[in-house]
Amino acid sequence: MKFAPRIDRVQPSMTMAVIEKAATLRAQGIDVVDFGAGEPDYGTPENIRDAAKRALDAGYTRYTKNTGIDPLREAICVKLKRDNGLEYSPDQIIVSNGAKHVLFNTMMATLGEGDEIIIFSPYWVTFPEMAKLTGANPVIIRTTEANCFEPSLDEVRKHITENTRAILMNSPSNPSGMVYSEETIAGLADICIKNELYLISDECYESITYGAEAISPARYEDESKFVVTVQSMSKSYAMTGWRVGYAAGNKALIGNMAKIQSQSASHANSIAQHAAVEGLNGDQSFLKSMVAEYEKRRDYVLGRLNDMPGITSGKPEGAFYAFPNVSSYYGSSYDGKKITDSGSITDFILEEANVAVVPGGGFGNDENIRISYATSMEELERGLDRIESALQKLN
Ligand SMILES: Cc1ncc(COP(=O)(O)O)c(C=O)c1O
Incomplete structure (x- = not known):
């Protein structure tokens, strides 16, 4: 076969x-x-499970908007402002089936055959493989324990070629648990803005930090253009099986991700989306x-x-x-x-x-x-x- x-x-x-x-x-x-x-x-916390039960009883069992239900996209904007200091409007948000699906849509919308995406090792196992699925070539830059697994900005600059389209960062990191310094994050944002590259920021673990602050590179962009902020309900709200993640970014990019999603998964599960609204808006204790x-x-x-x-x-x-x-x-x-x-x-x-x-x-x-x-x-x-x-x- x-x-x-x-x-x-x-x-x-x-x-x-x-x-x-x-x-x-x-x-x-x-x-x-x-x-x-x-x-x-x-x-998953009780208030979130209860919201799902209510959604089920209220009959929210039909297709939803491709990019996600309005209350969820609004709740995501409020959350991004409250917890990450980021300003986004609902039309800059797309909800998908977990951050993994969000990342896939992002790569499908930004990478083509022969393009390069810079990924730092140690990396989450999926990153290079997902890039390869789009036809792009992952370019791996090693980071060292001595440097707390943070990339050297000089190394990054050296690896940019005419084929580079994106840089992928993940702080806090799976597998190292390290949180990038402000200097590194601002530096990566600066490199991407100057070279017109997407900076895909996987912030799946942004709410799980111990003393350090997980800074979003989107803070360093006046107008959303190159940085794509990817977050998830999975780890923060113990909702791995519900499959809800989201991206915030430039409207044109989000529109193109929506186009891909509309011809593949359509949208995230309707009940899980209602549960996610409660997760983001409800008690955070x-x-x-x-x-x-x-x-x-x-x-x-x-x-x-x-x-x-x-x-x-x-x-x-x-x-x-x-x-x-x-x-x-x-x-x-x-x-x-x-x-x-x-x-x-x-x-x-x-x-x-x-x-x-x-x-x-x-x-x-x-x-x-x-x-x-x-x-x-x-x-x-x-x-x-x-x-x-x-x-x-x-x-
Ligand atoms: C770094 C990283 N990104 C993304 C994901 C995917 O999370 P989700 O459940 O939201 O798809 C994981 C899950 O382990 C992860 O570790």
């Missing part, structure tokens, strides 16, 4: 591979501690307490990791991931199993410690592994105890 050439260009997700391996062990009755999750361990709990977990995880010999980890200031460097174990072995890279150490941790973590290789950074702390303190303690004892076996 023949498939479209684009299929061969795209890699399956490494995160999924870990989930599958962990599921196989579980099916054998093995108790696996899961540090692989990319979603809150919280349920859930978010505060969730973030406070994540911060405690982050401190615990970092303390434990940095106490383990051979592991170093910078201090993530956002999201719910730690991204420790484990490369000092490369070259060691146990029971005939040699550790050579992030994939083999992840396999070792899964098989010997029965803890699922994600290899950094999938995020373009092979020295590290990703540990999600979107799980209970008890699970964190259990899993970290197991990792610590397993690593002691390596020599």
Whole structure:
């Protein structure tokens, strides 16, 4: 059977591979501690669930406007002003099926065959693959732990060619949890404005920060032209399964994204859109307490990791991931199993410690592994105890 050439260009997700391996062990009755999750361990708050029930009973079960229902686009504008200091009008907003879908629409509207998009590693696994689906070439710029995984603006300037169309940034970052400094964000905005490039800002974790402020690059644009602000209900409101994300940007670009969406998914789920209105307009105390709990977990995880010999980890200031460097174990072995890279150490941790973590290789950074702390303190303690004892076996 023949498939479209684009299929061969795209890699399956490494995160999924870990989930599958962990599921196989579980099916054998093995108790696996899961540090692989990319979603809150919280349920959606009651007020949001109640709003969905009301929407269902009120009969909001028909097609909606392609770009999203008016109350939601209005609520998004109020939220962007309140939480991010950004001025947008509802006609500059499009609602889609999660930020992933928003990013896909953005790339479909801005990138063509042979175009280049600059992406910083470590990156969220989907970024380069999604770019490839549009026919564009991802240009990866490595960032370093020494620089808190922030891109060097000089490096960015050096990588701009006549084919560059966009730069993609993600702060707070999945997988590193790092939050970019004001200087870097303003610098990236300046580069994009001067070179007439889109700056696609994935702000999925903007509300989950610990002391640091997640600044939107759109703050540095007087009139919305090049910056596309992408946010999501998924992580902030524990609504991953509802599939609601949105973009704010230049009207012409949003119009073109709407055109693509109208010929593919049409719009986000009607009930989920009504629930999202309540999420954005309603009581925000859930978010505060969730973030406070994540911060405690982050401190615990970092303390434990940095106490383990051979592991170093910078201090993530956002999201719910730690991204420790484990490369000092490369070259060691146990029971005939040699550790050579992030994939083999992840396999070792899964098989010997029965803890699922994600290899950094999938995020373009092979020295590290990703540990999600979107799980209970008890699970964190259990899993970290197991990792610590397993690593002691390596020599
Ligand atoms: C950096 C990043 N962007 C986008 C997404 C997609 O989120 P959504 O559920 O809104 O599609 C994720 C989900 O893990 C993510 O980590």
